Amino acid sequence: xxxxxxxVLQLQRATERDSNFTALTDARLYxxxxxxLRLVDSETGVRxxxxxxxxxxxxxxxxxxxxxxxLIASLRVRSRNVEASIxxxxxxxxxxxxxxxxxxxxxxxxxxxxxxxxAALLRGKASMDAIRALVDRYESTERAINAARLARAAVEQKxxxxxxxxxxxxxxxxxxxxxxxxxxxxxxxxxxxxxxxEDVAADRALAAPLRGNDExxxxxxxVHQMAxxxxxxxxxxxxxxxxxxxxxxxxxxxxxxxxxxxxxxAAAQAAYGYERSDxxxxxTAVLHALDDPIDAEIIALSDTAAxxxxxxxxxxxxxxxxxxxxxxxxxxxxxRLTIIKTIRDISERRHAxxxxxxxxxxxxxxxxxxxxxxxxxxxxxxxxxxxxxxALAAYGYERTDFIGLPIARLRPPDEPYSSERIALAxxxxxxxxxxxxxxSDGTTFPVEIHLGAADVEGRRMIIATLRDISERRxxxxxxxxxxxQAIEASRLKSEFVATMxxxxxxxxxxxxxxxxxxxxxxxxxxxxxxxLTVKESAQALLAIIDDILDxxxxxxxxxxxxAVAFDPLQLVASAVNLARGxxxxxxxxxxSAASPHVPAALRGDPTRLRQVLINxxxxxxxxxxxxxVVVSIAVDRDEGRTIVxxxxxxxxxxxxxxxxxxxxxxxFVQGDGSTTRRFGGTGxxxxxxxxxxxxxxxxxxxxxxxxxxxxxxxxxxxERTPEIVAPITIAAGNLRVLxxxxxxxxxxxxxxxLTGWGxxxxxxxxxxxxxxxxxxxxxxxxxxxxxxxxxxLPRSDGLAFAAELGEHPEYGYPSxxxxxxxxxxxxxxxxxxxxxxxxxxxPIDPSELYxxxxxxxxxxxxxxxxxxxxxxxxxILMAEDSALIRRVARFQLEELDYPVDIxxxxxxxxxxxxxxxxxxxLMDMRMPEMDGLAATRAIREAERTSxxxxxxxxxxxxxxxxxxxxxxxxxxxDFLAKPLKLDALRAALERWLPEAL
Numbered sequence: 001x002x003x004x005x006x007x008v009l010q011l012q013r014a015t016e017r018d019s020n021f022t023a024l025t026d027a028r029l030y031x032x033x034x035x036x037l038r039l040v041d042s043e044t045g046v047r048x049x050x051x052x053x054x055x056x057x058x059x060x061x062x063x064x065x066x067x068x069x070x071l072i073a074s075l076r077v078r079s080r081n082v083e084a085s086i087x088x089x090x091x092x093x094x095x096x097x098x099x100x101x102x103x104x105x106x107x108x109x110x111x112x113x114x115x116x117x118x119a120a121l122l123r124g125k126a127s128m129d130a131i132r133a134l135v136d137r138y139e140s141t142e143r144a145i146n147a148a149r150l151a152r153a154a155v156e157q158k159x160x161x162x163x164x165x166x167x168x169x170x171x172x173x174x175x176x177x178x179x180x181x182x183x184x185x186x187x188x189x190x191x192x193x194x195x196x197x198e199d200v201a202a203d204r205a206l207a208a209p210l211r212g213n214d215e216x217x218x219x220x221x222x223v224h225q226m227a228x229x230x231x232x233x234x235x236x237x238x239x240x241x242x243x244x245x246x247x248x249x250x251x252x253x254x255x256x257x258x259x260x261x262x263x264x265x266a267a268a269q270a271a272y273g274y275e276r277s278d279x280x281x282x283x284t285a286v287l288h289a290l291d292d293p294i295d296a297e298i299i300a301l302s303d304t305a306a307x308x309x310x311x312x313x314x315x316x317x318x319x320x321x322x323x324x325x326x327x328x329x330x331x332x333x334x335x336r337l338t339i340i341k342t343i344r345d346i347s348e349r350r351h352a353x354x355x356x357x358x359x360x361x362x363x364x365x366x367x368x369x370x371x372x373x374x375x376x377x378x379x380x381x382x383x384x385x386x387x388x389x390x391a392l393a394a395y396g397y398e399r400t401d402f403i404g405l406p407i408a409r410l411r412p413p414d415e416p417y418s419s420e421r422i423a424l425a426x427x428x429x430x431x432x433x434x435x436x437x438x439x440s441d442g443t444t445f446p447v448e449i450h451l452g453a454a455d456v457e458g459r460r461m462i463i464a465t466l467r468d469i470s471e472r473r474x475x476x477x478x479x480x481x482x483x484x485q486a487i488e489a490s491r492l493k494s495e496f497v498a499t500m501x502x503x504x505x506x507x508x509x510x511x512x513x514x515x516x517x518x519x520x521x522x523x524x525x526x527x528x529x530x531x532l533t534v535k536e537s538a539q540a541l542l543a544i545i546d547d548i549l550d551x552x553x554x555x556x557x558x559x560x561x562x563a564v565a566f567d568p569l570q571l572v573a574s575a576v577n578l579a580r581g582x583x584x585x586x587x588x589x590x591x592s593a594a595s596p597h598v599p600a601a602l603r604g605d606p607t608r609l610r611q612v613l614i615n616x617x618x619x620x621x622x623x624x625x626x627x628x629v630v631v632s633i634a635v636d637r638d639e640g641r642t643i644v645x646x647x648x649x650x651x652x653x654x655x656x657x658x659x660x661x662x663x664x665x666x667x668f669v670q671g672d673g674s675t676t677r678r679f680g681g682t683g684x685x686x687x688x689x690x691x692x693x694x695x696x697x698x699x700x701x702x703x704x705x706x707x708x709x710x711x712x713x714x715x716x717x718x719e720r721t722p723e724i725v726a727p728i729t730i731a732a733g734n735l736r737v738l739x740x741x742x743x744x745x746x747x748x749x750x751x752x753x754l755t756g757w758g759x760x761x762x763x764x765x766x767x768x769x770x771x772x773x774x775x776x777x778x779x780x781x782x783x784x785x786x787x788x789x790x791x792x793l794p795r796s797d798g799l800a801f802a803a804e805l806g807e808h809p810e811y812g813y814p815s816x817x818x819x820x821x822x823x824x825x826x827x828x829x830x831x832x833x834x835x836x837x838x839x840x841x842x843p844i845d846p847s848e849l850y851x852x853x854x855x856x857x858x859x860x861x862x863x864x865x866x867x868x869x870x871x872x873x874x875x876i877l878m879a880e881d882s883a884l885i886r887r888v889a890r891f892q893l894e895e896l897d898y899p900v901d902i903x904x905x906x907x908x909x910x911x912x913x914x915x916x917x918x919x920x921x922l923m924d925m926r927m928p929e930m931d932g933l934a935a936t937r938a939i940r941e942a943e944r945t946s947x948x949x950x951x952x953x954x955x956x957x958x959x960x961x962x963x964x965x966x967x968x969x970x971x972x973x974d975f976l977a978k979p980l981k982l983d984a985l986r987a988a989l990e991r992w993l994p995e996a997l
Contacts, residue, residue: 025146035071036135038064043128046102051355081145087138094131119456250343259284273317289313289321323350372467379460382407396440412438425451425462445470508979511538513888516982565721566606572633575613583621595634604718608692615685616712620651627652636715644717652709665690739763740770741790774811783812791820799834806835815856874993876900878922879909906930910938920951933970940971951992
């Protein structure tokens with residue numbers, strides 16, 4: 001009995017093991033089929049997306065991206081069969097590669113990489129065929145393993161059942177024999193124990209049937225387990241049927257001998273248009289179109305291990321046909337040979353392929369229509385694989401000769417091969433540059449080239465896109481030639497401007513210089529008026545010339561701004577002071593207003609800023625007949641390291657007409673351009689101002705104005721600087737100054753200025769106090785150098801006191817400066833007649849006072865030197881070809897007490913330096929035989945051996961920056977502009993010859 005029970009248990013375990021193995025095999029096959037279906041749907045969807053660009057076709061692919069990794073993981077679970085495990089791993093790798101390829105196709109479509117897509121789609125189709133073959137082989141292997149396993153299990157179970165039946169028979173027979181022997185022994189027992197024996201026998205008789213019932217129960221359990229195994233197999237078959245019905249592919253089971261359909265899934269019914277009852281038993285020939293293989297070929301090839309795959313046409317029940325892809329193989333199903341066909345409707349694929357083919361045709365048409373050169377190059381062999389019509393035309397080859405041509409034949413012999421370009425082509429950015437290419441006739445042409453890499457039809461390709469830039473090169477050469485011509489024209493223009501400046505300024509030099517010298521002599525009032533008119537007219541003409549030259553330089557972009565420290569408040573005050581005389585003559589009130597937030601030190605170009613202010617203030621005074629002119633300065637905005645100042649010039653003049661507003665800042669435009677206009681001018685001032693303001697980072701405009709007149713506003717940007725700005729002119733030195741004024745406020749302001757400049761000073765409110773302080777200072781050996789005298793004093797006037805100071809030596813002969821609140825007719829002449837050195841008007845501008853004191857201090861030193869030596873010790877040489885300028889310069893230098901020798905050209909200057917001892921040379925730039933630049937170079941060459949250095953100052957009418965640079969390059973130390981003014985000449989000599997003072 002024990003053996004029987006053990007046999008039943010062994011049978012039960014074998015049945016369960018076989019059921020589990022079958023279930024696992026079914027699951028693996030199910031996953032493989034599901035993986036194949038997902039890949040097929042993904043590949044079809046991507047093809048549809050490539051043709052239509054409708055993202056709805058990507059839904060199967062997007063779903064497969066999530067599901068397929070799980071299916072691949074289930075396939076990687078090791079099977080007990082080595083061959084099946086290897087096949088499953090191959091399917092997993094192929095599926096991963098296919099998904100990567102589909103992803104690249106999708107990305108290429110989205111990036112517009114059209115050349116890659118057709119070849120990739122072909123690779124995708126080939127990959128799907130390979131995956132389908134792998135899945136078929138895997139299924140065949142798994143089914144063969146399962147069939148062999150089930151066959152062995154059936155034999156084992158059959159043998160086990162026979163053994164179990166024999167054991168049961170033996171067990172029953174042994175039980176019966178045991179019962180019989182036990183009964184015989186009971187009969188022979190004593191009668192006294194019959195009752196007991198019968199009870200025992202009854203018990204044993206009852207026990208035997210119970211044991212028989214247990215055996216029957218064990219057999220029943222085994223039968224139920226076998227039924228359960230059958231149910232498991234049925235469930236697996238149900239899953240297979242469900243899988244077959246949910247797939248989109250057609251599945252047909254065909255009787256191999258009768259060639260009739262024995263089973264079909266739901267997709268087959270839908271595709272062919274038959275009901276299931278009509279489809280079962282239908283001959284397969286009814287479904288075949290004319291181009292399908294004959295049944296004999298299908299039978300022969302489907303019997304092979306690989307089966308048969310082909311494409312054909314099938315017919316629906318309504319007579320219509322559709323293209324299909326068929327895979328057929330033979331297998332034993334339910335004991336009979338069956339051809340299993342997996343059929344796929346490839347109508348959409350055929351349509352997509354047609355669209356792709358049409359797209360390729362369009363691509364080739366587009367490539368041939370473009371003027372750019374397109375060449376496909378094999379990456380491994382570096383030979384031409386394909387090219388468009390433009391490439392054949394550009395290189396001069398027929399297509400048969402061009403295809404297969406090494407790319408080395410397309411570059412000139414002196415153009416080396418560069419592997420770096422090919423390597424760069426493999427990068428995402430590719431290679432771009434300009435190269436020379438070689439035609440078939442040996443001529444070359446320049447191209448702009450871009451190299452990129454891609455996989456095309458399974459081959460690595462270098463795609464070269466080239467553009468012939470011969471026309472561009474010729475155009476660039478023409479532009480360069482035109483630019484050179486424009487530069488030469490600009491140079492000639494600059495030379496013309498410089499020449500004209502020289503020719504105009506030379507006679508102007510004589511007019512202004514001689515006028516200044518004439519005004520220094522004793523003249524009758526009428527003669528002085530005539531000389532002053534000549535000087536002012538010449539200066540006005542010179543201002544016009546300067547405007548024209550400035551405009552010319554601005555047009556040629558030759559003006560460069562300086563960056564020096566200056567005080568904007570002092571600059572505004574100096575610009576206002578320049579117009580004070582004209583405003584006074586017209587009876588105008590001229591005011592200036594400054595915001596307290598304006599910094600005292602900024603860095604910029606004060607010269608150009610002053611030029612703009614003088615132009616606007618001059619216009620305001622010129623166009624205002626009565627009223628006032630107000631100049632204001634404020635902070636527009638603070639930008640940290642830089643600051644923007646705003647300036648405004650407001651007047652009560654004639655204003656600006658609406659017609660002139662829009663063109664006011666254009667060149668040669670005037671507010672009144674009629675023939676009866678009252679005001680002169682070139683019309684360049686506002687145009688020059690606009691350009692200068694723009695160079696200073698600002699803008700200029702005509703502001704809103706209420707009432708008569710106009711307001712001109714502009715802004716300019718400057719850098720902040722911690723530098724302390726020095727006064728505008730030369731320092732006055734350590735002077736002792738006495739202030740005589742009855743107004744306490746005036747005394748306090750003047751004392752503050754003098755103390756800030758480092759000058760010793762004192763003040764008094766009346767003449768008696770002034771006389772006392774002057775006597776004490778002179779007696780102590782520290783006389784006052786300068787006395788500032790108010791014109792109106794208690795019980796006296798300043799003129800009389802000024803004359804008194806010049807007549808009494810006990811006062812120390814101080815220099816006198818007369819200060820007046822108004823300038824009546826002849827007041828300045830009266831001050832000069834009383835011995836005053838200068839005349840100032842209230843309110844006193846600090847810079848004007850500082851400059852006046854500086855002039856007095858220089859004059860005192862000059863008189864001291866002249867008294868000691870008669871003339872200055874420094875010798876000056878002048879080289880100038882113009883007799884007029886030589887004569888004026890001689891008079892000016894004699895006025896300054898400098899001895900001078902004069903030569904007429906550069907050669908004479910070089911010879912004079914070699915034979916004479918000169919400390920300074922005034923050198924004209926334009927002279928016959930040898931100009932000033934060449935003469936300076938010769939002098940500097942000679943100084944290399946002598947070790948001396950003579951100061952050379954250029955005299956030039958050229959005011960362009962290039963001319964100044966030429967002076968410095970030749971070795972000159974400084975330059976003076978013609979016409980030569982006495983003050984400028986004096987300042988230059990004192991700067992370079994301080995020891996001669």
